[in-house]
Amino acid sequence: xxxxxxxxxxxxxxAEIWDRWQRGEPLTAIGRLFDRPSSSIFTMLAPTGGIxxxxxxxxxxxxxLAEREEISRGLARDVSLRTIAARLKRAPSTISRxxxxxxxxxxxxxxxxxxxxxxxxxxxxxxxLVREPALGRLxxxxxxxxxxxxxxxxxxxxxxPHNESRQVSHETIYRSxxxxxxxxxxxxxQQHLRTQRAIRRSRHASHKGDxxxxxxxxxxxxERPAAVEDRAVPGHWEGDLIFGTxxxxxATLVERHTRYVMLAKVSNKNTETVIxxxxxxxxxxxxxxxxxxTWDRGKEMHDHKRFTLATDIKVYFCDPQSxxxxxxxxxxxxxxxxxxxxxxxxxxHSQAKLNAVxxxxxxxxRKTLEYETPAExxxxxxxxxx
Numbered sequence: 256x257x258x259x260x261x262x263x264x265x266x267x268x269x270a271e272i273w274d275r276w277q278r279g280e281p282l283t284a285i286g287r288l289f290d291r292p293s294s295s296i297f298t299m300l301a302p303t304g305g306i307x308x309x310x311x312x313x314x315x316x317x318x319x320l321a322e323r324e325e326i327s328r329g330l331a332r333d334v335s336l337r338t339i340a341a342r343l344k345r346a347p348s349t350i351s352r353x354x355x356x357x358x359x360x361x362x363x364x365x366x367x368x369x370x371x372x373x374x375x376x377x378x379x380x381x382x383x384l385v386r387e388p389a390l391g392r393l394x395x396x397x398x399x400x401x402x403x404x405x406x407x408x409x410x411x412x413x414x415x416p417h418n419e420s421r422q423v424s425h426e427t428i429y430r431s432x433x434x435x436x437x438x439x440x441x442x443x444x445q446q447h448l449r450t451q452r453a454i455r456r457s458r459h460a461s462h463k464g465d466x467x468x469x470x471x472x473x474x475x476x477x478e479r480p481a482a483v484e485d486r487a488v489p490g491h492w493e494g495d496l497i498f499g500t501x502x503x504x505x506a507t508l509v510e511r512h513t514r515y516v517m518l519a520k521v522s523n524k525n526t527e528t529v530i531x532x533x534x535x536x537x538x539x540x541x542x543x544x545x546x547x548x549t550w551d552r553g554k555e556m557h558d559h560k561r562f563t564l565a566t567d568i569k570v571y572f573c574d575p576q577s578x579x580x581x582x583x584x585x586x587x588x589x590x591x592x593x594x595x596x597x598x599x600x601x602x603x604h605s606q607a608k609l610n611a612v613x614x615x616x617x618x619x620x621r622k623t624l625e626y627e628t629p630a631e632x633x634x635x636x637x638x639x640x641x
Contacts, residue, residue, distance in 0.1 A: 304433020305454030323365035404428035409626035493584035499601035513632035518609035
C-alpha cells in the first residue's frame, strides 16, 4: 500500500491558504488547489482557531543573520570579540552575550543562533483577560448567557465608559476562545457561541437562501412604504419558520425598528396552523406596534388574506431567493440555532420554553441598537403610545 508523503507548506503557500480562508473560501476548495483533502488545510488552520497569526517581525535592534554570519567567520579566524564588535558597529557586550548564549567561542553557529533568537521571541504578550481576572470572569458569565463577544464588548463599553480595565474588544474574546494557548477562557465556553465551529469562519463566507413556491394575490416587498424600509417607525415585522426533524417547526417574528423577537409554537407547517398561530401572536400587541408583516414565499402563507382580514395587518412578500430582504429575521434565526440546533426535534419545546428563549434574546444588548436591548427599545415604544 502506497502512503502519501506529508505535505510541508512553504511560507508562500501558507500565506495563500490564509488569504483564501479570509476571503471566505471553503476548506474543500482550498484543499483542491493543493491536491490535498480539506482535513490537511484544517490541520494548518486549527492551532490558531482559524484566526490568522500576525506576521513576525524582527526588532530593528536585534542582530541580523548577516551580522551573525560575520561573527561566525570572525570567530573561525580567531578575531577578538572587540574587533568583531567594531566592524559591526555594535557594543562589545552585545557580541559577548550573543556568543555566550549560543555555544561559546568553539561552538557558535550563525544559523543556529539566528533560529534560537527567533524561538526566544515566541513570548506573546499576556492577554488582557488574563491580566484582569475579574474582567475574564465577567466575560465568561455573559458567554454562558449566550451573549456574543460583540454584544459583551459593546455592553462593557456602555456599562463602564470610564474604566478601561472593564473593557475588552470582541476580537480579544474570540481569540481567547479559539486560541487556547492564551489561557484566558475555557474551551467549553465555545459551546455558548451561536455557531458550534471548531475554528473561526471568515465573515466573507456566504449564506445562501433558496426559493419558495408561488402564492396567490401576494403583495411584493417593492410596494412596502419607505417608512418600513428605513426602520424609521416601529410596528413592522419580519417572519419565517425554522425547521427541525420529524416535520417540526417554530414561527419566528422580529420587529424591524427594535429587533424585538416573538416565537410561536406550531404543530405543523400547513397554512391554517401557521396563520392561526400568527393571528394569536398579533392579538397580544397594540395595533400601533403591528402594522405590517414581511415573509418569504413559503406556502405556509398561502392563506395570508385571512391573516390580514383578522388582524388588519398588511403582508408583503420578498422576491425569490432574496433572504437579505428579511435581514433582521435571517439574523434572528441564526441566533435561535444556539437554542434550537439543526437536526433536532423542535416539537418537544413548549410555548413557555419559546417565550423564555425570546426573552433572553430580547435582553441581549445589540450593536445595531447602540448596545441597548430590544426589550428596552420596545418597551419605550409601548410607553410612547400608552
